[in-house]
Amino acid sequence: MGGLVTRCALLALGLLCALPAWAELLTREALGDYVRAPYSVGEKLNDKGVYSLLNSGGAEAGYVFETEPLAPLPGFSGAPINVLVVLDLEGRFIDVQLIEHNEPIFVSGLGEAPFHAFFEQYGGLSISDSIVVGTPYGETAGGSSLKYLDGVTKATASVRIAHESVMGAALAVAREKMQGLASGPPAFPDPAHDEALTWDDLVDQGIATHHVVTNAQVDALFDGTLWEDDDPEAQDTPDAAYLDLWVVDLGPPAIARAALSGDTFQELQNFTEISPDDEPILLIETARHGLVSEDFVRNTAPDWISAEQDGLPVALRDADLFVELAEGAPIDATAMILRTDRRLGFDPSRDWTLKVLATREHGMFQPQTGSVTLDVPHSTPERFFTRPEQIKPVPPWREALRNRQADLIVLGVFLTGLITLLSLGMTRFAGAQNFTPLRLTILAVVTGFIGWWGQGQLSIVTVLGVIRTAYEGGSYAFLLYDPFSLLIWGVTISGFVAWGRGFFCGWLCPFGALQEFAHHAGRALRLPRIEPSPKWDNRLKYLKYILLAGLVAVVFLAPQNIDKAAEVEPFKTAITTFFIREWYYVAYAGFWLLLSMVLFKGFCRYLCPLGAFMAIGGLLRGRDWIARRAECGSPCQLCRVKCNYGAIKRRGEIDYSECFQCLDCVAIHDDASRCVPLVLKNRGRRSAQAEVAAE
Incomplete structure (x- = not known):
């Protein structure tokens, strides 16, 4: 398995030599299809796609341009959000329309309509205004001189990136074409x-x-x-x-x-x-x-x-x-x-x-x-x-932090407690009589608070966006627009060193938690279990690495299709949109949850590309944190048989690339009534004591 992981990592690195698909500027005729009467597109003014705007009489009335060449901020797919902007000569927005994007939440999640509606709010505003994006996490302040745009629930980070693209491009045009245009309120x-x-x-x-x-x-x-x-x-x-x-x-x-x-x-x-x-x-x-x-x-x-x-x-x-x-x-x-x-x-x-x-x-x-x-x-x-003091909007990442302050505090407390529990108190926690109810309670919080409420389901889309940004030399600022998920990413990556992939996959993945609930439901219903043979189990685990390599290839060879390819993850359907999507997406996510009732966490074990990335990241693990005895594997096979993930080899070694930190083997290792070496040791001690007593 280690050799396969290394080969997949080398394959992903080799794909960096592939040529990305660069977006081409729209022609004057194509721009004309977006510009509404009585305006029309005039002559091209520079090599970045800025055109003059003509009124019905043919006189210059402003400027028409795309945002991507002027402010190519990457979205969560790694590709910029391209928007058409029409400005008048005084820097007021006449029209703002979406041209192209690959934001996963809109492509096949919420649909395109909310994104188009967001851009309709710019009409009549000026680039001299202090414009900020409101969020579903807080009310706008009454009496403020700030101009608020309504955000889109479940897509706050994406619309913030879109807003920064619009303002960045508009200000770039203003600096070049509107010398001296007031950048703040007039005197x-x-x-x-x-x-x-x-x-x-x-x-x-x-x-x-x-x-x-x-x-x-x-x-x-x-x-x-x-x-x-x-x-x-x-x-x-x-x-x-x-x-x-x-x-x-x-x-x-x-x-x-x-x-x-x-x-x-x-x-x-x-x-x-x-x-x-x-x-x-x-x-x-x-x-x-x-x-x-x-x-x-x-x-x-x-x-x-x-x-x-x-x-x-x-x-x-x-x-x-x-x-x-x-x-x-x-x-x-x-x-x-x-x-x-x-x-x-x-x-x-x-x-x-x-x-x-x-x-x-x-x-x-x-x-x-x-x-x-x-x-x-x-x-x-x-x-x-x-001159009135201009209220300058705080940087988007600070605005995002402010709007999610309460959620971040709760998340920080939860993560601190979980890390403490799994590090300092792991053995006692694993051996607790009510361990399973406690674990399911934690997973319920992960599903409800981190997943459905906080929208903190990590996704391979973020990984692919970072890879593309690294290759194209773009900005990683898009990560700051979602501080809730960024905190989970930070803790997860840090957890690689301590535990490998298990910390996230076993405790922080909302969809993984749903699969575990489905498993317990299957046991309660006494449904039969499906478990591949060890040989097929080992073969099927390769699929997620192959899928990860394929997705990385799509990033560089066909980036326009990455949002569709990433739908192999059912996370968006089950967590982000709460199953409110087209029927075939819901059926796909439901299939994996129903399958988990008879095949323990099949998606996580065999197909999850994010899990494959986590396994590669788990190579950073600095210690073997699961204690083993010399008898583990020879002759004792109890932990291996009990491991639902098949993460224990026949010789007793832990395959940390497949370990989900369920702690079942930890509980067995320290249980004198279940650990075979301890049972035999205690039995021998009692026999010796009996012999001494008989003498």
Whole structure:
């Protein structure tokens, strides 16, 4: 058996030379099938599959991309979860859709519908929001500025990985394509800040931006175009002002009070109470350009005025307020107050640029219109603003720990007690008169708490995911998303050194516990027992190693099929989904439980690939923890005959690769009424005592 284990380990290692199947980027046409009207996919923007998003008029409206090339976080199958993300220019999610994944819990467990529904929650949220995934283990906090997404029961770890993939990819696009996009909540006027200011103070301190463009400067911009001679006034008075513009941010009350009359200031305060997220901008123009065309309609976006911050457009709209300026402000001027929504990414505490359109017409009938843009940079001192402290979500692994804190404490206490019992008190425990009821009680806790409640059934899927991640050089962070199972893995691997595979397979496997309950039910019903001959028993035990090697091969040769191949484990059906699945999965799991009523733990002994991995890990065992006597095996065969697992060789040696730590042989070894060498020894002692007494 040891030689077979070594050969299987070498086979698994050799398969690392196989080439994995790399996912290919979707074509523009394929992406178009996911993008919903009125949007469409535009030109490709980089080599990582980022495309421009076009609106119904053909103008750029955002970005379309897959998450896998940008944030290839491995899921529990070892393969990334690939998601389509559609962002607008302000970093808001227009749409998020699942493209492809291999998460076992959704592929053939819960079904695809809950996973698709999870992604529908992103619509309308922004990458600047503090988005976290809620869990079925705790309620979301009321009044929090965090944005919560509903998780999926029994699949919390998978949806956390999916969320991190979406946010990682979206932020990568934002850093490249949306320079300066606010990564947190925007600044807003500080209501606690006040200072006495006049119009002259605004001018002297640069709070009011003054920008003048002469006729000659505008002429120079039109030079060489069709419209270069279409402004006679500019040619007659080249030094006169074409644009004489003042720009003032009225958000801070101290600035608004210095720029506006008392009545207009009060009207503005009433406006900001109704629209607290709007930043009001005052424009004052004293030259010939004006601010709006004759076709302008109040309370709409001005046709000649726009704005930009960090290369991104800032939406401006007329506030529809009557404007009367404060004493000292320019007279004989055209003034209007525009507004922009800070929630769309505008940060009034940083530099931004007002863009003024200068237009000319050429021809008398159906004239052709030409334009140039005049840039007016503006900034307002940061002292007038404050920024809410952004609540940053804790790392996903810490969030997972917090949400499962109570379960982890109970699990830790249980594992500590079990380890203590099987190490310091093993002999006394094994020899207890009520050992079987105590063992079944522990297995009931394992099935109910660790399995059905805690979802801590370890699976070969995790092993295969780690192997694939190791080969592809990915991150092992996916293991941290399920701290409950990770704790069991840690204890199990540590148990390899002390006991080999027996600690997990005999005491911590929920499906193994179900099989043992089925065995006792079979005995209570007095069903006949099926037990292969020693020769066939030995042959059948090879199957799990062959199956493990085959699954490792699938990881590298056909990774898209690994979730289906791993269904050889009935764990997902019996434990993860509590038998709520398609009938054929339920029938498969039920078959092994019914078989256990007549064939003791047949799946564990002969077919379990996780058990094969545990047996290989058991090679780390540092001691032979089951005591043996010289008479064990020759002549005594009692322990071997009583061992339900066939883990004791004819010579009396323990085959730890097949030992499930049931402790039956430990109990026999120390029982003077059952251990044959002890019985003979005691019988000889009594005979000697009788002879002495007779003399």
